[in-house]
Amino acid sequence: MSETPTRRGQADYSGRSVVFVIYLVAVGIAGVMGFLLGMVGPNALRSVRLFFLIEMPPTPLGLAVYGMVTLATILGVLLLAVRFIARRYG
Template sequence: MTANTDSPPLAERVAGPRVVITVYLAVLGVAGAMGALLGYVNPEGMDPELFFLVDLPPTPLGMATFGVVTVGVVLGVLLLAVRYVSQFDDDRVE
């Protein structure tokens, strides 16, 4: 039995931006699910405001939207900052 040497090693298939994007999307999914759950439970005094500008209804859809957009923007800005700063790293592999 011979091993297939044509395929790239596992580390090359799962490393890099693909993993970061997958984790980012998974976190957004969790944020949406938790927002929908909070909207379903609907505790008193929960009136989500998107960026302090847009009032959203305290429904499952409104809370899920609030969670996904808020977490998406915050994490997205941080990931873009890391990507920008990493351009100046002399030890990076190209």
């Protein structure tokens, strides 16, 4: 009897799923912006290095991958740190 009643036809969203969706949307936006930046001005851009190891060309695909991987890594580490702290000191 500890179940919480929900309204019929309405989904029950947890905090984790909302944060995960926001994470995916932010990474997707970074990819789109990188792609658009690569389309607009590849002549004025120089290549970037992903994690200081892999050189990415200033093409639409290269900049999209660079933006998505960089943002996914930074936000992923921050979210894992918040999760660890919340479990440890919650």
